[in-house]
Amino acid sequence: MQTSLWRSRKVLVWLDERLALTELLEYARHKTVPEHKHSFWYYWGGISMFFFLIQVFTGVLLMVYYRPGAESYESVREITYDIRFGWLIRSAHSWSANLMVLAVFIHMFSVFFMKAYRKPREFGWWSGLALLALTMTFGFSGYLLPMDELAYFATKVGLELPASLPLVGKFINDVVRGGPEVGSVTIQRFFALHVVVLPLIFIPVLAFHLWLVQKHGNALPPSEEQKPIAERRSIPFFPDFFSKDLAMWLVALNVLAILASLYPWQLGPQADPLAPAPAGIHPEWYFMSQFQLLKLFGRWFPGVTGEVLGLVFFTLILLLWAIVPLYDTGTAAGRRAKVATWFGITVLALLIVTTIWGYWEVL
């Protein structure tokens, strides 16, 4: 017993001399996280990251059997019905993708309302927006891969969004589709995007995002910032916050396990490009808002005008959303702070209302 303890201590010392482990631990012990009544919202970045790790793990397992191209439907059918636990891995991957998008949205709105985009965290906001765009592109490109009926027609509908862009629309569509129709070549392209291009961009952007959080620490919401320093409370990152983070990950894993096993992800009939689109076809829930907005503009202003106006409106909101850190720069709750908060409430309400409206019309 004594010798094995002595040996493991020697191994630790050996590692420490080479990897500076104690320095790292000391750093983690000194780093603190603010504690107040809104602290719950600090966990959502970590939860988003947890779902990303699940995506990598289950995605690599799916890749062992998935065959992109003409055989993609057949290979997903095998994964779902023939390969042991294939259905579970596929179900976990699909559910976790949706939960990740949801967690990223919750994280974005919580940092927005805590005003965590203010100086010096502007790049945290912008890199976060890039992560959101990448997460949604992961979802869009992955959705086509099984090539069942729903995937095929939803992708066709989804690609109508960039197609309505003036000048570049047709070009973007041809490059993405690899031809005039969604087919095997499109699947090859979406697959390369999904498993190579997107991870290659996502991982360095995420590393930059996390480095910024380490550099600046967690932001205090305005209600806490107004308190005198002596009244502010914080806890050490390690082990206190870290163990709470792990507890949240365990809750996230449980939610995922329940959903993936009790509601297995379905595989519809194979896509038939010659068949008419089934009634009520629509994109994934996180694109429903844009889809519905474009539909409404098309209805209000018939013809190309409606499509262009819809895109202009959407791009304008996105641009304003991105430049909020440059507008709301104050530290106190001034006029600009109030305008920004109301803008956030309007965007959130618009997202929720148009999403529900969209489902109301198609279901």
Ligand code: HEM
């Ligand atoms: C896959 C997507 C994302 C991941 C994995 C991620 C991860 C994280 C993590 C782990 C933190 C530190 C803990 C926390 O405050 O929650 C954080 C902080 C932050 N994130 Fe993200 N994030 C993502 C997307 C976003 C998005 C979409 C935005 C906003 C547009 C954003 C903006 C921020 C900001 C401003 C902070 C600093 C918050 C503070 O100081 O309290 N992130 N992120």
